[in-house]
Structures are given as structure tokens and as C-alpha cells.
Amino acid sequence: MGHSAAVWDSRLALETVKDWNGIDQIVLRNPLGGSARVSLHGGQVISWRNERGEELLFTSSKAIFKPPKAMRGGIPICFPQFGNCDSIEQHGFARNKIWTVDDDPPPLPTNDSQGKAYVDLLLKPSEEDLKVWPHSFEFRLRVSLGMDGNLTLISRIRNVNGKPFSFSFGYHSHLSVSDISEVRIEGLETMDYFDNLSKRERFTEQGDAITFESEIDRVYLGSPNCVAVLDHERKRTYVIKKEGLPDVVVWNPWDKKSKAMSDLGDDEYKQMLCVDGAAIEKPITLKPGEEWTGRMEIAVVPSSFCSEDL
Structure with missing residues (x-):
């Protein structure tokens, strides 16, 4: 355990491997044994493990790992569209593109690189993309794994176009849970939400925590x-912190919809919960040359605490 952050060279903590389609994946490691794996297909985080090697993200056993299909699980990037839109595929095209490693990204604040293993995409x-969505952009994504095991995603989207454009965005995070009926979310009490199961009607959250006993598909505004996502059985809590992302999507397909999905096992809905940092209600508009940053950090802590401690 005797690694100090000063001695540890985060660049040595990167390894590139190929998946079975020959697409590169970048593996990030920290000295305590935590890891994260990012695929250049979609810039998607497809694995995040703690120092005991336990997988913290859900991936379906039936996931299809073949472009142009986005993989069911991990953290797909939804851009320039979250949800459905007539002209663009569901959740946008970024999650189906092959990204490149960015060797010379513009700098981020120092605390975003110190003591972290990270990759810039x-x-x-x-x-072809410009025919579907005629706007020039540069999308920079940094995925980092901290000494503390925390996973951070920072997206910077710049308009390199001659005219303004607007987009919606989401980190579609599939969290691995012991049993969906044992899980609760704290921090969204009293919030308004759009309910996608009732034609995006607007409601106000009444409960003091969100618990699950049927299909849910909501955008909390x-x-x-x-x-905080508390997993009672595993006695652990996912703490999701976000900036530049005003909305939170909460999604679980439950049994009927799971059976209809070819890339999700019939009972796998019990082991997953999507809680996404997103910008949906008010799309982000960038003038030429402007840049937007959206960041999300996920930590896992023992559940002995409650959300007042945050």
C-alpha cells in the first residue's frame, strides 16, 4: 500500500487492450487495485471495479458488442440528443462512433489530473455525421480514476461552427445493485419530474426517498x-456529484419491458439502476467558439451514513 501520490506516475497506470472486434479499450488502474475500462467505441466506460475487484457498473449478459449498436450497460454518452428524435438515432450518435485518444488536450484544472489515472478522448x-446533424463540434472526454477509487467523467463540447447549435446530453450510468427492490435514491425529494411513462407529464416527487416496485422512467428537473443511491443489501452507497448537468434521469425497465429487449436478460432489471447526470429540459446552446463542460463523479462509500452527511 506504500504508494504516495507524488511517486505514483499516473501515465504508467494506462494500458491499451483490444476487444474482440479489434477496437481499442483503455484500462485505468490505481495503486490500491481499482480499475476502469473505457472503449473507444462510444467513449463508453464499460467497467469500473473497486480495490476488491467488484464490478460497480451493470452490463447485460446479453449486451451486443458490435458497432453500430451501443452496448447495454456501463456509461454510454448520450449526445447530441437524449431520448428519441426523428432525425437522430435514439440517445444521439456519440455512443456509436469510434473516438480517438487525444494526446494534446487543452488543460483542465490541476485537481482534475493530480493523483488520478486518466485518458483523454x-x-x-x-x-456522414454532418448530414444527420449539420454542426461542427469538438467533443473532449476525460475519464479518470482517482486514488480514492472515484470515477470522474468530464465532457467538454466546443462549437467550431459558424452558427449556434443546441443539444441535450446525458451520462447514461448503469449502476450495479444487489436487488432493485432494496435500493433507494436520496436527494431528489420535492423535485419536479417529467414522467416518460405518462407522455412527459410533469409531477412533483412526494416520497422522502425514491424506491422501486415497478417500471420507472423519469427526468428530475x-x-x-x-x-445518493443506497444499496441496503450490499451496505454501500453510490454518491453521484455533478456540475453543468441540471437534470437526473432515473430508469429501470422492470420485467415486462426487459422481456421485450433482446440485449437485456429477462430478470436482469433486478441488478441494475440507471441514474444519469443530464441536461434535457433546457437544451444547451453554444455560440460559435463557445464551450460547455459537464462533469460527473461517482464515489462508492459504506452505507453507514445518510445523505445529511453529504
Whole structure:
């Protein structure tokens, strides 16, 4: 355990491996044994493990790992569209593109690199993308794994276009849980939400925590920047902190919808919960040359605490 952050060289904590389609994946490691794996297909985090090697993200046993299908699980990046839109595929095209490693990204604040293993990825539109969504952008994504095991995603989207454009965005985070009926979310009490199961009607959250006994598909609006997902059985809590992402999507397909999904096992809905940092209600508009930053950090802590401690 005798690694100090000063001696530990985060660049040595990167390894590139190929998946069975020949697409590169970057593996990040910290000295305590935690790891994260990022695929250049979609810039998607497909694994995040703690120092005991336990997987913290859910991936379906039936996930299809073949472009142009986004993989069911991990953290797909939804851009420039979250949800459905007539002209763009569901959740946008970023999660289906091959990203490149960005060797010379513009600097981020120092606390975003000190003591962290990280990789910087870049996505620019192809000619084909511009036909579907005619806006030039540079999308920089940094995925980092801290000494503390925390996983951080920082997205920077710049308009390199001659005219303004707007987009919606989400980190579609599939968290691994012991049993969905034993899980609760704290931090969204009293929030308004759109209910996608009733034609996006607007409601106000009444409970003092969100618990699960049926399908849920909601967008909580103007939500606090810290939300906790408590897994009672595993006695652990995911603490999600976000910046630049006003909304939180909460999704679980439950049994009927799971059976209809070819890339999700019939009972796998019990082991997963999506809690996404997102910008949906008010799309982000960038003028030429402007840049937007959206960041999300996920920590896992023992559940002996409650959300007042945050």
C-alpha cells in the first residue's frame, strides 16, 4: 500500500487492450487495485471495479458488442440528443462512433489530473455525421480514476461552427445493485419530474426517498448536484456529484419491458439502476467558439451514513 501520490506516475497506470472486434479499450488502474475500462467505441466506460475487484457498473449478459449498436450497460454518452428524435438515432450518435485518444488536450484544472489515472478522448463529426446533424463540434472526454477509487467523467463540447447549435446530453450510468427492490435514491425529494411513462407529464416527487416496485422512467428537473443511491443489501452507497448537468434521469425497465429487449436478460432489471447526470429540459446552446463542460463523479462509500452527511 506504500504508494504516495507524488511517486505514483499516473501515465504508467494506462494500458491499451483490444476487444474482440479489434477496437481499442483503455484500462485505468490505481495503486490500491481499482480499475476502469473505457472503449473507444462510444467513449463508453464499460467497467469500473473497486480495490476488491467488484464490478460497480451493470452490463447485460446479453449486451451486443458490435458497432453500430451501443452496448447495454456501463456509461454510454448520450449526445447530441437524449431520448428519441426523428432525425437522430435514439440517445444521439456519440455512443456509436469510434473516438480517438487525444494526446494534446487543452488543460483542465490541476485537481482534475493530480493523483488520478486518466485518458483523454476526442470525437469530431465525420462527413456522414454532418448530414444527420449539420454542426461542427469538438467533443473532449476525460475519464479518470482517482486514488480514492472515484470515477470522474468530464465532457467538454466546443462549437467550431459558424452558427449556434443546441443539444441535450446525458451520462447514461448503469449502476450495479444487489436487488432493485432494496435500493433507494436520496436527494431528489420535492423535485419536479417529467414522467416518460405518462407522455412527459410533469409531477412533483412526494416520497422522502425514491424506491422501486415497478417500471420507472423519469427526468428530475433542476436537481441538486449531489444524489445518493443506497444499496441496503450490499451496505454501500453510490454518491453521484455533478456540475453543468441540471437534470437526473432515473430508469429501470422492470420485467415486462426487459422481456421485450433482446440485449437485456429477462430478470436482469433486478441488478441494475440507471441514474444519469443530464441536461434535457433546457437544451444547451453554444455560440460559435463557445464551450460547455459537464462533469460527473461517482464515489462508492459504506452505507453507514445518510445523505445529511453529504
